[in-house]
Amino acid sequence: MNNKQKFDEWYFTGAKATYGTFDNIAAADDNSVDPPFTTDLTDTTHGLLADSLLYIQGSVNYNGLKLIKSIPDVNSMVIFAKYVAEVLAGTETWKTMITYDDVVQGNIKAGPPFEFLGFEVTLNTAAATALEYLTITMDAAKGGAWDNLLYKQDMNGIADINYTFDEPRKCGPGDKIDVAWANADVRIWGIKLFTRRLV
Numbered sequence: 364m365n366n367k368q369k370f371d372e373w374y375f376t377g378a379k380a381t382y383g384t385f386d387n388i389a390a391a392d393d394n395s396v397d398p399p400f401t402t403d404l405t406d407t408t409h410g411l412l413a414d415s416l417l418y419i420q421g422s423v424n425y426n427g428l429k430l431i432k433s434i435p436d437v438n439s440m441v442i443f444a445k446y447v448a449e450v451l452a453g454t455e456t457w458k459t460m461i462t463y464d465d466v467v468q469g470n471i472k473a474g475p476p477f478e479f480l481g482f483e484v485t486l487n488t489a490a491a492t493a494l495e496y497l498t499i500t501m502d503a504a505k506g507g508a509w510d511n512l513l514y515k516q517d518m519n520g521i522a523d524i525n526y527t528f529d530e531p532r533k534c535g536p537g538d539k540i541d542v543a544w545a546n547a548d549v550r551i552w553g554i555k556l557f558t559r560r561l562v
Contacts, residue, residue: 370480370559373461375417378551379410381492386438387453390425392446400445407438407456410549417442417541418460419458460502461556462539467482473504473537473549478515480529482542487551490518497544504537518544519526531559 375381383406391403404425411417417440424447432441463474468485484497497516503509513532516524534540542554 368559370557372415373416373556373558375459375542375554375556376415376552377409377411377459378546379408379549381459381542381552382544383409383457384497385422385451385453385455387451387455389450390448393441395446399443401432401441401545402438402444402446403435404451405438406440409438409440410456410513410546411440411457412470412551417457418462419455421455422449422451423447425455427464427473428461436471441519459542459554460539461558462537463558463560464537464539471537476533476535476561477538478531478559478561479528479534479540480531480559482514482524482557483526483553483555484521484524485553486518486522488548489522490521490546490548490550492547493517493518493519495519495545495547497542500541500543501532501534502539502541504535504539513540527557529537533561 376460386405386407388405392549393401393403393503413433418428426443429442432443463477465472496519499514501511501513
């Protein structure tokens with residue numbers, strides 16, 4: 364493969380953990396009249412910031428990679444998605460996760476294989492909690508037996524990470540890259556992932 368082939372960049376940002384669970388509250392219609400359509404979802408004190416991506420799982424109508432338009436308050440997030448009435452059960456999750464999958468009529472359609480090239484993490488101030496690890500895992504479409512920890516770092520004393528794999532990590536159709544960090548010190552973080560489609 365030509366290493367000069369275009370790569371993709373994925374941007375996430377927040378001020379608490381890099382993952383969360385939505386409340387047992389109905390999705391709200393933010394704008395279903397004029398495109399781009401938007402929907403308001405609730406996760407109490409979620410910590411995400413505007414312009415961040417997030418990956419939603421467990422919902423009937425809102426699964427997949429979404430972009431946050433705005434944060435009306437500490438509990439709400441307005442995402443670019445057409446409103447469909449749904450009362451979230453309180454078990455649906457969001458993660459700092461990417462994949463090339465598509466959602467077709469509510470069903471996940473596996474995307475193409477891809478390479479995970481590297482990532483950047485930027486904090487507004489160095490973290491200060493010992494033994495609190497940032498992990499990056501390949502969440503295998505085939506199942507948990509094939510999940511693979513790609514990177515692990517104790518964030519204590521760290522404000523910036525710039526990391527490129529010596530060899531790109533190969534990911535199959537439907538695989539996902541999942542970044543997890545508890546962020547007990549509530550640092551403002553920005554995470555950028557670099558990937559490249561293989562087909």
